[in-house]
Amino acid sequence: MTDASHAEKARHTWTLYARMYERGESLAEAAEHLGLAAEELSRAQAGLVRLGLLDTETETTVDAAAALARGLENSHRVLDRLVEQHVMVASLAQNYLGFTRHANDDLRVEFYERERSAALNNRIDELADLAQLEVMAMHPAANWTPERLDADDTRTRRHVGRGVRVRALHAQVMLSTPMFRDRLRARRDEGMEIRVAPVIPTRMLIYDRQVAVVQADPEDLERGAVLIHGRDVVRSLAALYEFCWTNASELVDVPRSADDAALTEQQRAVLRLLATGAKDDAIARSLGVSTRTVTRLVGELTAMLGSGSRFQAGVRAARLGWLD
Template identity: 60%
Template sequence: MPHQDDDHLAQALYRQMHERGESWSEAGAALELGPAELAQACEHLIRLHLIDSETGTAVDAAAALARSLRDSHRALDRLVEQHVRAALLAQRYLGLPGRRTDDTHIEFFARTHHQERLYQRIDELTELTRHEIASMHPAAPWTSEVLEKGLARNRVSIGNGLRVRSLHAQITFADPMMREYVNTLAEVGVEVRAAPLIPTRMLIYDRHTVIVQADPEDLDAGAVLIQGDGVVRSLSALYDYCWMTASEPEDVPRTADGVTLTEAQRAVLRLLASGAKDTAIARGLGVSVRMVTRTVGELTTILGATSRFQAGVRAARLGWLD
């Protein structure tokens, strides 16, 4: 993490380069920066994708944000791919006869036939856990009954002195029922965070037992329970990465409740977040500039933003660019 003064220096350098179209050497000379100061500021800006290291010129901040989000999503995609492979191995191969070399235990719960058994195992694990329960939840059609059961389990866990963490998809915060539920979780002592992208549904108990959705793309594919150090350690690392990069609930932008974007609005939003101007967006979508300008105005109003850039940032944080 850079020192605050170093960050201010990098901001001044970027502002000089961006507003005046200067290279980093020209901007550094104009700001009378020493070689060490210039190198440190440039390194900071390159790390944020705000300087093109080949040309030495400034990159638009909205475009840099879009690139950073794409890089993060690629990293998550790779972790999700690892999870899918682990789930397939657990579901289809680990049950075959063979030599066992560790303490790994696998159970598969088909959603259609074994859902009550899965809930029973969740209750059992909640009672047996001694230190921490961590969960992540992608956007889903939650019911009040399911949420009430989850809240009851969390109350028991907090009462038993456990650390309980709950990670949710930011886009679900547009649902008044989910927002009230998350606020209630925080009130009873659950640590809550939100992320633009949640790769799969997962519950981790004391970093030794995990229940994970068998297929991240299909809730009806059932769930896999895994006990043991190897696979669970990898899935715990996935959780830690998502938790580390997530936001506190109060930092999630507020939008109109239940808002649903049209396909046209989504298309404009993606190009807007990449730093494209209205004329370029109109040309790319084959529509008029007037229509694009009107749509951008609608989006900034929905997002409660005061600028195009802020609209892109808030849309990203809400998970609307996925």
Template identity: 45%
Template sequence: MVDTALAAQQVYARMREDGTTFAASTVDLPPEQVPGVRGHLASLGLLDAAAEISVDAMAALGRLLADNREDRPLIEQILNELAELARESILELHPASDWNHHEREPARVRTRDDVALANGVRIRTLHAQITHNLPHMRRHLEARTATGVEVRYAPLVPTRMVVYDRATAIVEGDRSDPRAWAVILRGRNLAQPLAHLHDYCWTTASEAADVPGSVHDARLTEQQRTVLRMLGTGAKDDAIARALGVSTRTVTRIVGELTALLGAGSRFQAGVRAARLGWLD
């Protein structure tokens, strides 16, 4: 006898594909397993218990998010279902934020990766380069890469979102409002432009080995960061010295060190490159 979660997945797939009722879709299950499968689907909002019919996964997720619940495990289960339903591609954008620090998130993401990859889904995830400053996130992304997920990095990632099969998108909303922490867009007319946005960001992004200077190796002092910010504006050494309250000679030395560290050809380029690498965030 298969476990309840797997049995529920098979029953739900049968109901969606054949348009059958719950009772008709569970005739092959052992009678003692039917209540558990019913409860599992109902808890995810995937079963209309009164009508005995399936509920669209995205509609179920939309209602769940609108319920203003703090029950993250339920939301995670819905996201797992979306990963299981994907058949072609999953496109992700991840700006730097506190969400990356959730201690259980990496394990949950990798579980979803395993399911989607087993179904032949291509997963492309794009992260902010500043993520390299977080050791646990580096390990997490290296582990994802090892399983077959394609990972790239960009200086600036505009928003957090996941696009499934270029037909459904979940975009991060107002994180201060529990009722609007995510926006769900269904249909290719809505999701396709977001997929194109991901495509553009992807083509201009870098793989880990190509990120100049390995951002996580940078250990800049606040004084060095200030110098870099001012270099990016075109400020001269004497102006920077006055702002820092140090000698011009000290600023000249710091500029030389930073320019060499960044492999920049000019002072201005050093400031711009540091911003591009996320060193000033």
């Protein structure tokens, strides 16, 4: 192929990416507007895939900076692809990094309906690759599959490996699931900061305090998500996160619940009465047991909670969500 043919092929590739990226058009729409012949489109598409700028499943563009970051990372880990990766990186840096998504102001919102979950996952992967300082995650109780956990573990390892601070807030009730509990322990040991709380208001991800992904409807996990760009708005969401983080508990501060030891109904009843300041004889009368039994239960519960007093045991149990 002549130099002129190479230049024409590169021009078609660049023009196709520019049209799709800046106008949000599909591959077919962009090719039609540009008047590309089938053979030209095929070569341009192949070029975008080779550069990592086109997601083949959704046929949408990939952010060039994210593609560049992935290319650099792969070039260090896969020796037999080193030359190819450096060519790709050079092409991205020279021809594509100048693109920006234009907005009228600092604030921009993107809504992803449930049907666009694949596109949302791609955007989350891009944001994960671009994060440089901090990732803040908030997760209500949910049915986590092993596949979702594996994908989340992969992102976490990439972050921690690059020196990014990663924090995650989870619903405390999830500690009762052995698989999930073990994953949290493993992530903590790998450098992730994890806390749990009885109530998590919504699902949210915040990247470098500049971009946030928030569950569209706190009452319905299936309603989709909103992606928010805008430093001022995201800083407010980060402040909400910090409040929840401050009032959450470390895994080691949730006695025995992290070891899957469930409370009996009798123990819960004793803790509720302790929180009101009731004495052993009053608790015994209320439960219809002996005072000696109540005294024994109170001793076990205060030791389990590491509390300095009976009343403190009841209050701490309530804060940890043991009485829900």
